[in-house]
Amino acid sequence: MRIRVLSGPLMACLLLAAGCGGGGGGTSATPSTAQQGFPYTVHNCGVTTTYRRPPARAVTMNQHTTEIMLALGLRESMVGTAYMDDAILPEYASAYGSVKVLAEHYPSQEVLLSAEPDFVYGGFSSAFDQSKGLGRDALAKDGINTYLNVENCAAGPVTTATDDEEITTIGRIFGVPARAKALTARMDATVAAVRARLAGVRPVKVSVYDSGTRSAFTAGGAGIGNNMIEQAGGVNVFADLNKSFGDVSFEQVAQRAPDVIVIYDYGDTTLASKKAFLLSNPALKDVPAVKNKRLVVLPLTSTVLGVRVPAAIQTLAQGLHPEAFR
Numbered sequence: 001m002r003i004r005v006l007s008g009p010l011m012a013c014l015l016l017a018a019g020c021g022g023g024g025g026g027t028s029a030t031p032s033t034a035q036q037g038f039p040y041t042v043h044n045c046g047v048t049t050t051y052r053r054p055p056a057r058a059v060t061m062n063q064h065t066t067e068i069m070l071a072l073g074l075r076e077s078m079v080g081t082a083y084m085d086d087a088i089l090p091e092y093a094s095a096y097g098s099v100k101v102l103a104e105h106y107p108s109q110e111v112l113l114s115a116e117p118d119f120v121y122g123g124f125s126s127a128f129d130q131s132k133g134l135g136r137d138a139l140a141k142d143g144i145n146t147y148l149n150v151e152n153c154a155a156g157p158v159t160t161a162t163d164d165e166e167i168t169t170i171g172r173i174f175g176v177p178a179r180a181k182a183l184t185a186r187m188d189a190t191v192a193a194v195r196a197r198l199a200g201v202r203p204v205k206v207s208v209y210d211s212g213t214r215s216a217f218t219a220g221g222a223g224i225g226n227n228m229i230e231q232a233g234g235v236n237v238f239a240d241l242n243k244s245f246g247d248v249s250f251e252q253v254a255q256r257a258p259d260v261i262v263i264y265d266y267g268d269t270t271l272a273s274k275k276a277f278l279l280s281n282p283a284l285k286d287v288p289a290v291k292n293k294r295l296v297v298l299p300l301t302s303t304v305l306g307v308r309v310p311a312a313i314q315t316l317a318q319g320l321h322p323e324a325f326r
Contacts (some may be wrong), residue, residue, distance in 0.1 A: 062123025
């Protein structure tokens with residue numbers, strides 16, 4: 001993890017077919033852009049954009065943005081995707097299979113522009129690399145609107161409410177607010193069910209291990225990972241780290257003595273290797289999580305703002321409080 005616009009009459013015809021020669025004496029069942037909630041102005045990570053109609057040629061960069069789009073039923077609005085960390089969720093596999101994969105990681109400027117997107121949705125700041133001509137300002141000059149997942153620029157702690165806001169905003173941008181409302185309601189219901197199971201439990205001390213051999217790259221208190229731990233009946237021992245992620249020494253991990261270590265599974269380092277490293281690390285030999293081999297695994301895509309967060313909270317809660325789920 002250490003880690004041109006189509007416009008004018010053609011676009012109007014694509015989006016508002018009834019206004020381009022449809023029958024019925026000038027009437028149509030297709031809502032106008034005003035009825036869909038346009039124009040709609042979004043302030044996103046320092047960039048302000050006014051949408052007068054839904055994007056029609058979107059490219060998603062990073063898996064969690066791709067799955068949000070597919071969960072909202074927006075496959076027909078996508079012309080490309082890039083950078084997957086995990087297998088696509090089974091319920092979106094068919095739709096995802098019909099979207100062109102532009103690159104294994106991030107596409108070059110040339111490849112991205114060849115898809116003729118009118119909207120690029122990035123999951124991480126690295127999606128908009130200025131040095132590669134993919135900065136948001138540069139894309140705007142090519143007539144391409146952009147949106148960055150708000151976990152990258154949130155002013156305060158990121159929570160499941162922030163996740164709802166992310167999905168709600170994307171739903172508004174694409175003119176499908178009702179779909180977004182239904183999706184967030186289902187997600188909120190999953191979290192509420194978990195919280196009900198955990199009523200009265202004693203919080204468990206938790207540390208996240210993302211990666212690292214000389215130091216531990218861990219989840220701090222500012223990202224969704226911290227809130228997920230709280231919602232799952234835990235306490236993040238590095239919640240005082242005032243950022244989403246940061247490095248801490250293994251001696252610090254030992255001092256804070258987590259009862260459970262959550263491993264983020266992704267990348268070239270295998271899960272088996274990460275487990276073996278933690279369990280054999282001399283600095284961690286007296287840590288309760290290591291002594292009792294209490295390791296919970298989450299795929300990376302489940303630990304960032306997206307549709308997987310509620311299910312990940314449930315998985316985490318089951319690992320922290322198995323007795324509550326028997």
